[in-house]
Amino acid sequence: MPEIADLDAISIARLISSAEISACEAVSSAFRRIEEQAELNAFITLCEERARREAEAADAARMRGEAIGPLHGIPFSVKDLTNTAGVQTSQGSALFAVKVPDADAVAVARARAAGAILIGKTTTPEFGHKPFTEGPYFGRTLNPWDPARTCGGSSGGAAVAVATGMGALALGSDGGGSIRIPASCCGVTGLKATLGVIPNLQAPDLFGANSYVGPMARNIADLAYFFDVLAGPDRRDPYGQSDGLSGRSRDGRIRIALLMRCGNVLDPEVERGVLDAISHAGSLGMDVEEIELNLVSLESAFLVILRSALLSRLRTAIEQTPDLLDPTLIRTAEAGRAYSAVDLWEANYARTRCFAAVQKIFERYDLIASPTLSAPPLPVGTDPFACIEIDGKDAGTIRGAWYPYTFPFNLTGHPALSMPCGLTRDGLPVGLQLVGRWNEDRFLLEIAARLEEAIAFTARPRVFADA
Numbered sequence: 001m002p003e004i005a006d007l008d009a010i011s012i013a014r015l016i017s018s019a020e021i022s023a024c025e026a027v028s029s030a031f032r033r034i035e036e037q038a039e040l041n042a043f044i045t046l047c048e049e050r051a052r053r054e055a056e057a058a059d060a061a062r063m064r065g066e067a068i069g070p071l072h073g074i075p076f077s078v079k080d081l082t083n084t085a086g087v088q089t090s091q092g093s094a095l096f097a098v099k100v101p102d103a104d105a106v107a108v109a110r111a112r113a114a115g116a117i118l119i120g121k122t123t124t125p126e127f128g129h130k131p132f133t134e135g136p137y138f139g140r141t142l143n144p145w146d147p148a149r150t151c152g153g154s155s156g157g158a159a160v161a162v163a164t165g166m167g168a169l170a171l172g173s174d175g176g177g178s179i180r181i182p183a184s185c186c187g188v189t190g191l192k193a194t195l196g197v198i199p200n201l202q203a204p205d206l207f208g209a210n211s212y213v214g215p216m217a218r219n220i221a222d223l224a225y226f227f228d229v230l231a232g233p234d235r236r237d238p239y240g241q242s243d244g245l246s247g248r249s250r251d252g253r254i255r256i257a258l259l260m261r262c263g264n265v266l267d268p269e270v271e272r273g274v275l276d277a278i279s280h281a282g283s284l285g286m287d288v289e290e291i292e293l294n295l296v297s298l299e300s301a302f303l304v305i306l307r308s309a310l311l312s313r314l315r316t317a318i319e320q321t322p323d324l325l326d327p328t329l330i331r332t333a334e335a336g337r338a339y340s341a342v343d344l345w346e347a348n349y350a351r352t353r354c355f356a357a358v359q360k361i362f363e364r365y366d367l368i369a370s371p372t373l374s375a376p377p378l379p380v381g382t383d384p385f386a387c388i389e390i391d392g393k394d395a396g397t398i399r400g401a402w403y404p405y406t407f408p409f410n411l412t413g414h415p416a417l418s419m420p421c422g423l424t425r426d427g428l429p430v431g432l433q434l435v436g437r438w439n440e441d442r443f444l445l446e447i448a449a450r451l452e453e454a455i456a457f458t459a460r461p462r463v464f465a466d467a
Contacts, residue, residue, distance in 0.1 A: 004029035005165035009074050009222040012168055016062070016073040023058040023073025023117065027051050030075040030119050033165045037463060040142045042160040044080045045088045046120040051075070054117045071229060072115030076169040077161050080121040081128050081154070082213055083202060084108055092124040092154075094137045094324045095317055106199045106237075107171055107213045107230050114229045119167050122157030126326040128173065128211075129310060129333075130384045131181050131403065133157055135326045140380065143185060144461035145428055149377035152182030155216065159186040162216050163461055169226050173200075175211035176302065176399070177372075177406025180418035183216060184372035184431025187420040187459065189223045189448075190216040193441050195413030196239025198230045204313065206238050208348070210305065210410040220419060220452045224445040231441070239413075244439040254286040254447060257365040263296030264404045265395040267375040273430035274371045277421035280454035286447075288369070293357060295408045299400035301350035302407050304339050311336030328384055355412040362437045367447060370405045372418040372431030378402065405433055415441040419448055420457045427462065 004012065004026050015021040031048055058073045083089050083101040085108075090096045104112065112118065123133050123141045133156025134140040143151040144164050151160050155172030159182035162170045172179040174192040183190035192212045200213045215226035234240045258278060260271060281288050310333040311318075318330055361368060375390045387394055388401050395401035409416040414435050421432040432451070436444035 003165070005033040007168065008219055009071070009168035009217060010225055012074050013070060013072065017068065019062070023055040024052065026073055027055040027075050027117055027119065030165070030167045034120075037144070037164050037166065040144055040160050040164065040463070041139055042122055042141055042157040042164070042166055043077070043120040044090060044092070044123050044138050044157070047087055047118055051117050051119045058115060058117065069113065069115035070225065071111060071169075074116050074169060075119045075167040076111055076116045076171065077120050077122045077158060077167045078108055078118060078171045079155050079158050079173050080124050081173050082108060082171060084118060084121065087118065087121060089121065090137065091127050092135055092137055093126045095321065097137070105213060106201060106234055110230050110232070111171065116169065122155070122161055122170065124154045124157060126329045127310065127314070128154035128175055128178055129326075129329045130154065131177070131398065132382065132384060133182070143377055144463040145187065146377070146426070146462060148380055149428060150185060150380055150382065152185035152377065154178040155190070156182045158216050159183055159188055159190070162186075162188045162218055164463060168217065169222065170216040171213060172216045173211060173213050174410065176306065176410050177403045179212075179214050179216060180372050180406050180416065180431070180433060181403055183418040184420075184429060185377040187429035187457070187461065188216060188218050189220055189417060189419045190214065191223055191227060191417040191441070191445070192409065192415065193227065193231065194244070194415045194438050196237055197245060197415070197439065197441060199234035199237035199240040201234070201236055209239065212410070220445060220449040223417070224442070224449065227441065227445065245442060246440045247442065254367065255365045256281055256286050256288045257291040257361055257368045258288050259291055259293055259368055259370040259405070262370070262404050263294040264374050264401060265390040265393050266371065267390050269424040270371050270373065270375060270430050273422035273424070274369075274432055277432050277451065277455050278369055280451060284450050284454060289365075291361060293361065295354075296396070296400040296404045298350060298354055298408050298411070299397070299404065301347035302399065302411065303335075304343050304347035307332055307336035308339050308344055331385065351411040354408055358412050358414060366437070367444065368435040370433045370435070372405060372433040374402050374404065376424050376426070376428040376430065409435055414438060415444050417444060417448055419452055421455050422457065423459055429459075
């Protein structure tokens with residue numbers, strides 16, 4: 001049998017349920033892998049003593065014949081932006097280095113109630129403010145495919161952990177692509193569900209929410225398995241009042257709208273990888289038609305919302321303890337001072353117009369397919385404020401240039417996932433994004449699973465090249 005750390009979550013669950021392996025062995029295997037790959041710097045905090053106690057209790061419960069949950073004994077990690085009872089939640093910041101929440105976030109509580117065992121908190125840029133997982137509090141998290149390239153962000157530690165077997169499952173969060181960007185960079189899968197389907201009560205403004213907690217895994221089957229545990233209503237979330245998930249499947253051929261460019265420059269290797277992947281659609285009973293939709297133009301509205309929100313949360317800390325904050329965070333938040341209340345409302349109007357445009361597309365199509373990113377993982381040290389080059393061309397600033405496909409769907413609320421679909425000539429992962437209609441998350445996962453089987457992506461990160 002392969003190393004337990006290399007097994008998918010569903011296999012681990014089955015083996016624990018049948019007593020072929022124990023929860024203690026599964027947890028020990030995850031911690032061994034963390035130690036072996038410590039240079040990747042995927043974790044801010046480890047919960048080894050607590051996790052081993054919980055694993056022993058899980059094995060004892062199974063031996064007594066007690067009912068066990070679908071995630072019984074499975075090691076999982078949580079991004080350090082998301083609250084965990086009794087475990088430090090630093091937000092990736094020295095500002096909260098001693099913060100220990102009293103209660104789990106909804107998604108964490110549901111995972112633990114299903115039997116999953118928390119092994120640690122994964123790295124994130126401070127307050128998730130940039131797409132690179134690095135900062136003065138914990139250093140830099142390395143991409144296991146190529147340490148000279150970014151692992152993405154802001155759920156970079158979660159993506160690295162999943163990609164390398166440091167727990168079969170991870171909880172990330174996504175405020176503009178922060179699950180999907182690192183999933184693409186690290187060759188794993190990640191889902192930003194429909195707004196409210198996985199309740200997230202940490203946002204200060206629940207009505208204007210554009211940040212989501214969601215699952216990450218190595219394959220779509222595990223992603224769907226984890227999603228089923230996490231999804232469900234919570235009356236405290238204004239968008240989570242009822243189980244709005246649709247269980248219906250499509251009759252006839254699936255219609256996919258292919259969005260290859262959205263006002264951006266596209267790397268030719270990414271284009272080739274996505275086109276190769278989507279070429280399987282016809283044999284799977286799917287029709288593909290290319291569409292046009294300018295998403296880059298939404299970048300300015302997204303920045304108004306992001307920067308003003310960060311400033312509202314951090315202005316006191318910026319004024320009183322700037323030495324505790326990442327300079328790039330300070331610069332991002334300070335840019336919010338240039339905006340007026342009118343600017344913020346104009347940004348919300350742009351958000352509404354984007355939602356209407358996407359809804360119009362879904363009148364004709366069942367899904368939207370696109371690259372997850374315009375280019376492969378960017379070089380480490382890329383300036384998050386500078387313009388970047390793609391295919392030798394000035395592509396613009398990073399959000400509109402590198403991830404114009406992701407952040408608009410945070411604003412519209414549609415479910416969106418990233419899955420690996422190939423490698424560049426340099427051996428870097430390429431991500432395919434699929435976007436579904438509101439509340440059709442399970443249908444989205446179903447089609448992703450069918451495409452995943454056809455694409456047959458089996459490559460592993462370079463850290464395992466000599467294994």
